[in-house]
Amino acid sequence: MIQYINEKVFTIDTGPNMFMGFDEGNSVILFDTGIDESVGRKIDKILGKPVSLIVNSHSHADHIGGNSYFQKRYNSKVFAEPGELSFLNNTELEPSLLNGGYWEFLLSDKFLKAKNSMVEPIDREILSQKGIEILDLSGHSPSLIGLKIDKIVYLGDALFSGDIIEKYRVLYLYDVGRFEKSLSTIEELNFEKAVICHKGLYDKEVIHDLIDINRKHTATIKSLILENSQGTTDYEITEAILNKLSIEPNLTIYMLILSTIRGYLSYLQKTGEVEMVFDKGVRWKRK
Ligand SMILES: [Zn+2]
Structure with a gap:
């Protein structure tokens, strides 16, 4: 399902996740692509126009798995932060990071390992010319980014809904200190609407409630x-x-x-x- 927040910025609801995109008229820029090529195909059908550029918020499989589909279909350029880049170009690194060493067995899980994609370091200049600002929201992963267009922000996995916390009971975090710092960054942002991947499009007030819920969660753990x-x-x-x-x-x-x-x-x-x-x-x- 596609929903336009303003004339250019839209959300794509794939069922388990929500992603954001930027409509440039003849083509779109997509922020994250879902867990695998079948989700990529689903998003492609919903969009009905070429994806010229993908910006990945971070390197987890459920955000990058559709990249290879769009690269094959549209030769899409893919941007990621340098701190996440190696994980996208060589996706066996993510399960290896969890394990602390290579473990063939872990590689078979699509939640941990996506297909490789050809990724370039983010060109902030290109994005800034389009009115897209990059936010450092690391913590859930080493260099997670958010994206801000006018008063709309895409927060990726920098924040989770209460339902997700209740479901998993322990949120995956890479660096707790940086995650908490990112919660404060979001708290200080000037925005009206925010998209979080797991999941939804929320007003600022709801996001502030979620920041409290996420803080309480880390305190409990x-x-x-x-x-x-x-x-x-x-x-x-x-x-x-x-x-x-x-x-x-x-x-x-x-x-x-x-x-x-x-x-x-x-x-x-x-x-x-x-x-x-x-x-x-x-x-x-x-x-
Ligand atoms: Zn993640």
Whole structure:
């Protein structure tokens, strides 16, 4: 489903996700492309015009999986931030980041690995001439960006809806400190409408409520980690949290949560709330 917010900016609702685009008349610029080529095809049908440029908010498979479809069909140019670029050009890096090393088995999951696409570093000059501003909203991934056109912003995965938090109970984060800083960046933005990928188009007031919900979520996870840091390993802390929140994960969800807990531990070490004890392995202790 396509919905125009003003004469140029529109949202595309693919079912599980919402993306944004910019209509240039004969062609469109698309911000993210869905999880795989079938979603790309679906978006193509809805648009009914060529995609000249794709700007990816970050390198997660559910945002870049349609790139290869549009590159084959329209030879679309793809822009991404340098901090995300290697992950798009070589998509086996994302599951390898989660695992901490190559693991063939993880590569088979389309939620973790999309097809490679040919990506270039973002040309801010080209986007700025079209009235598109780039926002640093990193944290959920190393260099996640948002895009701002007039009073409309595309926030990618920099913010999540209450439904998504309730469903997954642990949001995937790469760097908790940067995620929280990005929440403050969004809070200070001058905008009227915002699109978040998981999911919806919201007024500023709703976005401000969601910022609070996202902050409460990180505070909850921090407390759970602190309660369970008694000279324990990251695996033991993760398993205690899975039990506490009644999460029965599959392998992908488990790897995402384990990686997120490691990110939180690094953050809590930086803030002085836990200490890492190296004793025949890495253990974490509340201070
Ligand atoms: Zn993501």
